Amino acid sequence: MKNNKPENIETIPLEINGMTCNGCSSHIEKDMNAKDGVLSSIVNHVTGKAEFTIDINRINKEKLIEAVNSIGINSIGKYSVINGVEKEDASTSNSGTAISKVSNKAKNQFDLIIIGGGSAAFSAAIKAESLGLTTLMVNAGLDFGGTCVNVGCVPSKNLIRAAETVYHASHSNFKGIKPRGADIDFKQIIKDKKALVAALQQQKYMDVVSDYKNLTMLKGWAEFMDKNTIIVDGKDTFTATNILIATGATTNIPNIEGLNEVGYLTNVSLFDLEVKPKSLTIMGAGYIGLEIAMAYNRLGVKVRIIEFTDRPLRSQTKDITDVLEAQMESEGIEILPNFRAFKFEKDGDSTIIHCNCPDGSTTQIVEKGHIVVATGTKPNTSKLRLDNIDLKLSKKGHILVNEKMETNISNIYAAGDVTNTPPFVYTAATEGSTAVNNAFSLSKTGIDYSSLPWVVFTDPQIAGAGMDELEAGKNGIPFEVSKLDLIHVPRALAAQDTRGFIKLIRNTETDKLIGARVIAPEGGELIQQLSMAIKYGITVNDLAESFYPYLTLGEGIKLAAITFGKDVSKLSCCAS
Numbered sequence: 043m044k045n046n047k048p049e050n051i052e053t054i055p056l057e058i059n060g061m062t063c064n065g066c067s068s069h070i071e072k073d074m075n076a077k078d079g080v081l082s083s084i085v086n087h088v089t090g091k092a093e094f095t096i097d098i099n100r101i102n103k104e105k106l107i108e109a110v111n112s113i114g115i116n117s118i119g120k121y122s123v124i125n126g127v128e129k130e131d132a133s134t135s136n137s138g139t140a141i142s143k144v145s146n147k148a149k150n151q152f153d154l155i156i157i158g159g160g161s162a163a164f165s166a167a168i169k170a171e172s173l174g175l176t177t178l179m180v181n182a183g184l185d186f187g188g189t190c191v192n193v194g195c196v197p198s199k200n201l202i203r204a205a206e207t208v209y210h211a212s213h214s215n216f217k218g219i220k221p222r223g224a225d226i227d228f229k230q231i232i233k234d235k236k237a238l239v240a241a242l243q244q245q246k247y248m249d250v251v252s253d254y255k256n257l258t259m260l261k262g263w264a265e266f267m268d269k270n271t272i273i274v275d276g277k278d279t280f281t282a283t284n285i286l287i288a289t290g291a292t293t294n295i296p297n298i299e300g301l302n303e304v305g306y307l308t309n310v311s312l313f314d315l316e317v318k319p320k321s322l323t324i325m326g327a328g329y330i331g332l333e334i335a336m337a338y339n340r341l342g343v344k345v346r347i348i349e350f351t352d353r354p355l356r357s358q359t360k361d362i363t364d365v366l367e368a369q370m371e372s373e374g375i376e377i378l379p380n381f382r383a384f385k386f387e388k389d390g391d392s393t394i395i396h397c398n399c400p401d402g403s404t405t406q407i408v409e410k411g412h413i414v415v416a417t418g419t420k421p422n423t424s425k426l427r428l429d430n431i432d433l434k435l436s437k438k439g440h441i442l443v444n445e446k447m448e449t450n451i452s453n454i455y456a457a458g459d460v461t462n463t464p465p466f467v468y469t470a471a472t473e474g475s476t477a478v479n480n481a482f483s484l485s486k487t488g489i490d491y492s493s494l495p496w497v498v499f500t501d502p503q504i505a506g507a508g509m510d511e512l513e514a515g516k517n518g519i520p521f522e523v524s525k526l527d528l529i530h531v532p533r534a535l536a537a538q539d540t541r542g543f544i545k546l547i548r549n550t551e552t553d554k555l556i557g558a559r560v561i562a563p564e565g566g567e568l569i570q571q572l573s574m575a576i577k578y579g580i581t582v583n584d585l586a587e588s589f590y591p592y593l594t595l596g597e598g599i600k601l602a603a604i605t606f607g608k609d610v611s612k613l614s615c616c617a618s
Contacts (some may be wrong), residue, residue: 050099051081054106059252060121061087070121073113077101080109090124150280152178154478155272157264157426158288160188161467162458164247165474166286171254173482178280180272182263183422187247188290189459190467193310196242198333200235201313202499205340209373209501215538226342228318235313265427269451284453284481287441288474289426291419291459296325300386304393306413309334319343321411323395325383327354329498331416332366336500339375344411346376348397353379355498359510361525362561365542366500378407386413421460436462445488447477455481464491493577497566502542505569508557508576511547520550524582526602528562530610533595539563544602546572546582553581568596582606 061067067085074083074094079101085092094106101109107123154170156163159181170177184192211224251257262274271281293308295301307315309330312322322338324331327349339345347354353363354370354377367377380400387394395407421440428435434442434450441456443449443463449456457473459465472489480486498504514521525545528534542565547557558572575585586603590596601610 050097052096052098054094054096054103056092056094056107056110057090057124058085058092058110058121059090059124061085061090066121067092070110070113074109077109080106150278152176152258152280152282153284154178154481155180155264155280155282155285156288157181157272157285158188158290158458158460159184159186159259160288160290160458160470161190162288162290162470162474162477163188163286164251165471166288166457166478167251167254167257169475169478171251171256173478174256175478175482176256178258178260178282180260180262180264180274180280182261182425183292184290185243186259187243189292191243191247192239193313195467197235197239197313198309198330198337199499200238201231201341202333202337204231204235205337206501208342209340226318228341229316231341232314232316263425265425266430267427269431269453284455286474286477286481287423287426287449287454287456287460288458288470289422289460291421291465293415294418294420295415296417298383298386301413301415304386304388304413306415308415312412312414315412319411321345321409322414323348323393323407323409323411324414324416326416326418327351327356327377327379328416328418329355331414332370332498332500334414334416335375336370336373339370339373344374346378346407346409348378348381348383348395348407350382351379355504358504358506358559359512361543361545362504362559365502365561366504369502369541370500419459419465423460445490446480446486447473447489448480453481463489464494464496466494466496469494490577493573495569495573497569499566502561502563503565505560505566506558507569507573508555509547510545510557510559514547514556519556521547521556522550522606523547524602524605526598526605526610528598530601531595531598533593533597534562536593537563544568544598546585546599546602546606548582548606552579553583554579555582555585562595562598564595568599571596572599 058070067087070085070092071083074080079097080094081097082095083092096106110121110123113121153175154177156166156177156179159179163179163181167177167179190196208224208226212221214221260274264272264274267273267279271279273279312334318341321344323346324335325348327347331347332354335345335347353360354367355363370377382398383395384398385396391410393409393413395409397405397407399405423435423439423441431451431454433454436442440462441449441460443456443461447455447457455477457477458470463469463473476487476489493508495507496505509517511521511523523545525543527543528540534540541563542561544562545559546555548554549556555572555575557576558569560568582603585599588600590600604610
């Protein structure tokens, strides 16, 4: 058959490095199709291969490669042509995802399968590569990197810092300083947030594993067929000696009449709004709801919080939440404790929230902006077909694991927010590597959470490690509490910001520190050393006799330790 293709038209196959998702391939296709002489582009991010049909009279192969290499220079991504490839059919699975990089790819057999793509999953993959294990990572839902980098820690703390900048531009602790406020470009703030998320997702996740020879990454929904076998998107099956479940958690949406119909936001969708909301009603006063409330309120959004318990952050003692609640109310945040929504309905552009009130009556709250659901999280297990393997779950649906990340099935491990362990990105990372180590080693290790540090990034920050006084009492531990208000800390006095306190809990029989709570501006910076003190059995006397730099907030730890035996108000600045 005669080929009617014009002599000046040529198809150039290339292999491109740096693509991680469909967005990458779409980005390249769009940019290249706009180039003079490029007639069409077909790019597959999975295989890394592309075909460009060009008019050789207007652009040659060398210029084509230069154009591809330049796409990422002024953006977050950076793509590069590895080499020209021979035209061939891409070897892909039926799920449209390549199975490559591993010698046993034809058999779809691996040493380890990781289901999930967040912190626990990547930590596990890194550990597996160090052990020389062939590994398949299967991820669906959120992009690779999981909750923290995409929709959690990174975007929320970025917005919190932006909001703090606005707040300090309009509020001063010093009478001699009159702040003049800030001009807020909300759209630019969100744009910068997105750029940061994309950069860290690439740099701290994708780039870290980009040269791993034994790792295959696959996008798709995994289901268990048996304890060694999964099927992805109902098409392709894969087997492994051991399997790690690290699918994370997502917002738990309460079953309230009309909520789905009126529409709502979670942190996932809220953080992507480029138009500043008029107002927000936040359902829930846990750490996610409180961080959102403070950030958006400081960015000029009217914020209301509905909480079904008697106070915000109910997991902490009342002396802590009293300080925080007072600060939030002073900034104009409306907090409605002991209010429980039971019905939502639309009224034009507004949402009517029907609530049960503390006194037993009902009321209607009108929200002209958005409803934000921050009522806790639920583990992502519903699509895994765990019924096929009889995996044990908690009453709330979390996968039950021991300190070694073992489940009730010998070759199946779990890590991260999908489990019954503390839901933090740094615990997930430790759990992922621990799980892989224990799965492939005779020498198994466990994780001790007893001194685990944590921080709530409100202002003032709330931080803790070990037990509080209520937990110590429940565990029958003889204890004593020292509570030092920041008005006694020279650093706080110099900054004219004495909001909060430092609280230490000691075992009266051993004098060892067993717990600490801090509420203070930048209080989170103190908690690691207190966590270490708890972990290694440091006594309160040791803390009191240690050196602390003067006029640091850390000096408050020394003063709080001294307060167990002395009245700190009667001590000099350089107390000993």
